Amino acid sequence: MTVLEIVLLLFLVFCALAAVLTRHLVASVIIFMSYSSVMAILWLLLESPDLAITEAAVGAGVTSLLFFLALRKVKALKGVDEDEQ
Amino acid sequence: MSSDPKKESRFERFMRWAEGEDPAQDREVAEDPERAEFMEYLEYLDSHEHMDFGAYRLMRYRERAAKGMPRQETHSHEPTAVQPARGGFSWLRHRPGQFRRQVRLYRILSLAVAAVLMVTLTAVTLSMPGFGNPAAPALNEVSGRYLEKGLEETGAVNAVAGMILDYRAFDTFGESTVLFAAAMSVILLMRRPGQAEGEEEPTDRILSQVGRLILPAILMYGVYVVLNGHLSPGGGFSGGTVLGCGLILASLALGRRAMERLLPPERLTHLTVGCLLAYGLMKGYSFVTGANHVGWEIPKGTPGAIFSAGFILPLNICVGVIVACTMYTFYTLFADKEG
Numbered sequence: 001m002t003v004l005e006i007v008l009l010l011f012l013v014f015c016a017l018a019a020v021l022t023r024h025l026v027a028s029v030i031i032f033m034s035y036s037s038v039m040a041i042l043w044l045l046l047e048s049p050d051l052a053i054t055e056a057a058v059g060a061g062v063t064s065l066l067f068f069l070a071l072r073k074v075k076a077l078k079g080v081d082e083d084e085q
Numbered sequence: 086m087s088s089d090p091k092k093e094s095r096f097e098r099f100m101r102w103a104e105g106e107d108p109a110q111d112r113e114v115a116e117d118p119e120r121a122e123f124m125e126y127l128e129y130l131d132s133h134e135h136m137d138f139g140a141y142r143l144m145r146y147r148e149r150a151a152k153g154m155p156r157q158e159t160h161s162h163e164p165t166a167v168q169p170a171r172g173g174f175s176w177l178r179h180r181p182g183q184f185r186r187q188v189r190l191y192r193i194l195s196l197a198v199a200a201v202l203m204v205t206l207t208a209v210t211l212s213m214p215g216f217g218n219p220a221a222p223a224l225n226e227v228s229g230r231y232l233e234k235g236l237e238e239t240g241a242v243n244a245v246a247g248m249i250l251d252y253r254a255f256d257t258f259g260e261s262t263v264l265f266a267a268a269m270s271v272i273l274l275m276r277r278p279g280q281a282e283g284e285e286e287p288t289d290r291i292l293s294q295v296g297r298l299i300l301p302a303i304l305m306y307g308v309y310v311v312l313n314g315h316l317s318p319g320g321g322f323s324g325g326t327v328l329g330c331g332l333i334l335a336s337l338a339l340g341r342r343a344m345e346r347l348l349p350p351e352r353l354t355h356l357t358v359g360c361l362l363a364y365g366l367m368k369g370y371s372f373v374t375g376a377n378h379v380g381w382e383i384p385k386g387t388p389g390a391i392f393s394a395g396f397i398l399p400l401n402i403c404v405g406v407i408v409a410c411t412m413y414t415f416y417t418l419f420a421d422k423e424g
Contacts, residue, residue, distance in 0.1 A: 036358055049318035050222045053310060057326035066332060069419045 012038050029067045050059040100146050240385035240394035241315040250397045254368050261407045268411040276417045296338025303331040311405035315397040321404025329412025357410045360403040367396045
């Protein structure tokens, strides 16, 4: 196991804990995005590039987007819909 | 109001107190600080357009009072309707001070469940065979055959594409059907006729310009991943997701109206259904030719060429279109501000 993998795995654990423990919902989603990006790199290092592409597109892309849409639905996304008021 | 105050429901009495017309109240009603506080609360609810259950009841009460029928012909809120719990369920009744104990119990129990799960999962993970261990039970003749004969039998250079779109194509068919069913349920639940109008053009100039700049690259990469799925890493699902992200970005950068013209919801549905049917037909063909030695097999072509590997390329295209349309449909239906 190379140094890069160890650093990435530690960052992965840190991201997982931070995404759960942070109080700010938008920050939580952004941390989740970074988790997925690091996971994609790790899939690539584990020699499964198919999963890496899917993880980057689904985890960091579509899932976070749906999270942001959900946050806007429950009006937890501050500073975006301010122009309506 | 009512001639018999005892038969009045508790809610009615409360409402008359809140409106300041309770004759049974001795002190001066207008100077009641609790009532003033309550009216402040109601004004807060009014000003914030926030509706909770109490505000809803108040609104209905005022409507009834305006129509001149203050008594509500319902019996569900009579005081007699609140029966004490009978039988063996008396311990379920709420008592003062019980809630705090229940919360503490809940916390202890959830911590215990989490700890047990954690220990179990860690123990199982540690007892699993190591990565690449030749004695692992997952390393049986199935994966060996996939790796040894996959290129010969499916014609796909990318062994993963050969697995998910040839050996296990019905798995992928089921996944596509699940996506299709999810998209149809969301359309049924959330689509309202005539909602396409009233969507303004994009106002954020940075998003619009940068989106226009990187959009061709994203879409091109998605198409490449789909079309090259049997030759290089990728395939229908990942490429379709990239394409779906690109379509969502296009909707953000170019405006919803332009995307409505390009991809109206009906066209999305038609595309998805057409691709699903094409997938089913192509895999149904395998029923006829596959194991029966009929002889009408699809020519495999030269491994490595773009037109090779039998049906894997069109299957990849079908899956990619289904996934992209589903992602984009989810986005368009959930993105409406008044949803």
